[in-house]
Amino acid sequence: MTELVATSPGLFPLPDWAKDRLSDLKGHQKHDLISGDEGGEIAETYERARTEVVDLQNEIGLDLVSEGQLRWDDMLAHPLAVHDSVETRGIVRYYDNNNFYRDPVVTDDLTFDGDIAAELDAAAEETDSLQAVLPGPYSLADLATDEHYGDEAEFLDAVTDFLVGEAEAFPDVETLFLLEPSLVENPPKDGVDEHASEAIDAVANAVDADVVAHPYWGALDEKVYAHLLDADVDAVGFDFVANQDENLYNINEYGATDDVALGLVNGQNTLMEDADAVRERVEWVQEQTPAADFEKAYLTANTELFYLPYSEFEQKLRALAEAASAQEVKA
Amino acid sequence: MTNENRDQFRPDDHPNDNFILTTVVGSYPKPKWLDRARDLYDDEDADFDEDAWEEAKDDGSRLITKEHERAGLDVVVDGEMRRNEMVEFFADRIEGYEFKGPVKVWGHNTFDKPSVVDDVEYDESWLVDEYEFTANVAEKPVKVPITGPYTLASWCFNEAYEDDAALANDLADLVNEEIEKLVDAGARYIQIDEPALATTPDDHAIVGDCLERIVDDIPEDVRIGLHVCYGDYFRIYPEILEFPVDEFDLELANGDYEQLDVFTDPEFTADLALGVTDVHVAEVESVEEIKENIKKGLEVVPPERLVVSPDCGLKLLPREVAYEKMEKMVEAAREVEAELDAGEIDVGRGAVSADD
Numbered sequence: 001m002t003e004l005v006a007t008s009p010g011l012f013p014l015p016d017w018a019k020d021r022l023s024d025l026k027g028h029q030k031h032d033l034i035s036g037d038e039g040g041e042i043a044e045t046y047e048r049a050r051t052e053v054v055d056l057q058n059e060i061g062l063d064l065v066s067e068g069q070l071r072w073d074d075m076l077a078h079p080l081a082v083h084d085s086v087e088t089r090g091i092v093r094y095y096d097n098n099n100f101y102r103d104p105v106v107t108d109d110l111t112f113d114g115d116i117a118a119e120l121d122a123a124a125e126e127t128d129s130l131q132a133v134l135p136g137p138y139s140l141a142d143l144a145t146d147e148h149y150g151d152e153a154e155f156l157d158a159v160t161d162f163l164v165g166e167a168e169a170f171p172d173v174e175t176l177f178l179l180e181p182s183l184v185e186n187p188p189k190d191g192v193d194e195h196a197s198e199a200i201d202a203v204a205n206a207v208d209a210d211v212v213a214h215p216y217w218g219a220l221d222e223k224v225y226a227h228l229l230d231a232d233v234d235a236v237g238f239d240f241v242a243n244q245d246e247n248l249y250n251i252n253e254y255g256a257t258d259d260v261a262l263g264l265v266n267g268q269n270t271l272m273e274d275a276d277a278v279r280e281r282v283e284w285v286q287e288q289t290p291a292a293d294f295e296k297a298y299l300t301a302n303t304e305l306f307y308l309p310y311s312e313f314e315q316k317l318r319a320l321a322e323a324a325s326a327q328e329v330k331a
Numbered sequence: 332m333t334n335e336n337r338d339q340f341r342p343d344d345h346p347n348d349n350f351i352l353t354t355v356v357g358s359y360p361k362p363k364w365l366d367r368a369r370d371l372y373d374d375e376d377a378d379f380d381e382d383a384w385e386e387a388k389d390d391g392s393r394l395i396t397k398e399h400e401r402a403g404l405d406v407v408v409d410g411e412m413r414r415n416e417m418v419e420f421f422a423d424r425i426e427g428y429e430f431k432g433p434v435k436v437w438g439h440n441t442f443d444k445p446s447v448v449d450d451v452e453y454d455e456s457w458l459v460d461e462y463e464f465t466a467n468v469a470e471k472p473v474k475v476p477i478t479g480p481y482t483l484a485s486w487c488f489n490e491a492y493e494d495d496a497a498l499a500n501d502l503a504d505l506v507n508e509e510i511e512k513l514v515d516a517g518a519r520y521i522q523i524d525e526p527a528l529a530t531t532p533d534d535h536a537i538v539g540d541c542l543e544r545i546v547d548d549i550p551e552d553v554r555i556g557l558h559v560c561y562g563d564y565f566r567i568y569p570e571i572l573e574f575p576v577d578e579f580d581l582e583l584a585n586g587d588y589e590q591l592d593v594f595t596d597p598e599f600t601a602d603l604a605l606g607v608t609d610v611h612v613a614e615v616e617s618v619e620e621i622k623e624n625i626k627k628g629l630e631v632v633p634p635e636r637l638v639v640s641p642d643c644g645l646k647l648l649p650r651e652v653a654y655e656k657m658e659k660m661v662e663a664a665r666e667v668e669a670e671l672d673a674g675e676i677d678v679g680r681g682a683v684s685a686d687d
Binding site: 013014016019022023026027028029030032033073091093094096097098099100101268269270271306307308309310311312 | 527
């Protein structure tokens with residue numbers, strides 16, 4: 001029987017009161033966005049908001065609790081956007097969404113920062129089921145601009161080393177979600193696909209936790225998928241909201257990791273899935289992949305959750321938690 | 332050469348033989364007192380009722396319409412003083428939409444992204460009151476900007492329709508109904524705003540289908556423009572030339588006309604409404620600089636098919652900067668016309684030099 005584990009890819013919306021408060025405290029322009037050295041009332045507001053989303057997940061009964069990444073103004077580009085060796089320049093589109101982030105331009109060596117570890121340290125005091133979230137190395141390199149390393153492969157290595165250093169500083173976490181939408185949105189070419197997989201492997205090995213590599217906004221090209229299976233990750237994620245057929249094809253054709261993450265709840269639509277619908281989708285995936293025998297399935301939203309209004313975000317998490325708590329699904 | 336559809340907006344006392352129509356895309360910075368009035372109206376404890384709020388909006392609309400006329404524009408709008416946001420305003424008036432809370436756009440800029448929870452239906456008129464008021468106070472012709480169905484469909488949560496195309500089609504029928512009412516009220520110049528097309532250019536066929544529905548039964552001589560901004564135009568050109576519109580309003584100043592060549596091959600067959608001042612730069616361009624930008628348009632179309640406007644809505648600029656950009660743009664257009672009259676400008680690709 002497949003163990004069902006309710007979780008999420010993180011990057012939550014701020015509670016509405018925190019949206020208002022931070023908008024007043026920080027402002028609306030490019031230079032008002034997070035710098036990484038915030039203090040005073042801004043830091044206190046984020047702490048209060050973090051406690052609120054951690055408490056919410058505890059109360060809901062989510063199996064893995066995310067810190068929420070509420071400070072990530074630049075979404076997945078955040079770890080670079082707050083780095084001293086990075087200049088944030090123009091506002092650029094975040095994938096195909098009506099969302100924008102500051103273009104992080106790397107102008108010097110990507111040394112250790114510790115920004116993400118500090119967030120996790122704070123959250124670790126409030127839960128025993130902490131899940132870390134990081135951009136995958138390929139996606140982070142893809143979202144950034146390099147003006148220092150000069151070579152695409154070298155830049156990916158530098159971003160990878162940086163993420164390895166950040167991950168090594170984490171407190172004890174149960175899982176690490178590596179979000180890799182760029183593997184779908186801007187797939188690596190021949191040769192780079194193998195390199196992207198090695199980069200994920202390196203970051204995965206930096207933590208003593210279960211690691212999920214989660215691509216989304218569709219299915220991976222089969223070659224990219226095949227390479228990803230070579231990485232030492234415990235689970236690969238599948239966005240079944242955006243694409244069903246090709247994800248099933250990949251699983252049936254190439255197999256999968258022993259554990260999988262199933263993106264079954266739409267992180268970008270206010271239309272609600274209830275727990276029954278989530279469970280039906282789990283069963284459907286299992287029926288459609290007869291040769292697979294998953295030990296563990298992480299039930300999750302397909303994408304980050306900041307796209308949703310706060311109350312809808314909350315309901316989505318509730319549906320996932322309830323679906324996983326009813327352990328009746330047969331392998 | 333004449334262009335009757337465009338030249339219905341030519342002023343009787345136009346000073347030059349050549350005519351390059353000057354207008355704006357739509358939004359304009361709101362006067363600070365209007366923002367304060369809105370806060371008062373939202374504040375339950377304040378003594379500021381519905382009538383006071385309506386009066387404030389009327390005052391804002393009148394003021395900005397006149398401000399546009401003072402800048403010398405040939406076709407004016409009221410700066411969208413009654414509208415809060417380009418999707419919210421319409422979603423609020425269309426049956427089937429619901430608001431569930433603010434979502435992030437970037438940083439701490441949020442937007443009340445609506446959800447479509449049921450079939451969309453036409454209820455109250457969206458813009459007829461706004462048009463009638465503006466036309467009544469304006470001495471110049473008035474243009475009506477209206478958010479297009481594709482953008483209204485894309486920039487919401489679609490809970491009720493199978494896909495965004497189905498939703499956009501239904502919305503296009505509602506836009507058509509609204510335009511019919513506007514035309515009945517006397518409107519002659521409608522601009523459909525479809526910024527979402529720039530983010531998902533592969534959907535240009537959906538936008539084309541929507542436009543066919545929008546113009547259905549609208550008289551030929553009503554001018555229909557399409558505004559698209561901030562995207563890779565090569566991904567939608569030349570396909571957009573098939574769209575049933577008179578004019579394409581394009582943002583090109585912000586990118587220093589790097590994308591201008593896209594529109595020269597194959598030949599641009601519609602009227603071009605060219606962005607000639609950058610709305611994302613708070614410095615006012617000089618008349619000379621704007622003239623050079625206008626001449627870029629002459630590399631794509633002859634003067635009788637050229638319209639000039641700022642790249643996009645001016646609402647994010649300080650009001651005095653917005654005003655000066657309009658005023659200098661009009662001055663630049665009049666000077667280019669005079670130079671055309673005097674034969675000092677050759678029209679056509681690579682031939683916009685003042686000295687032969």
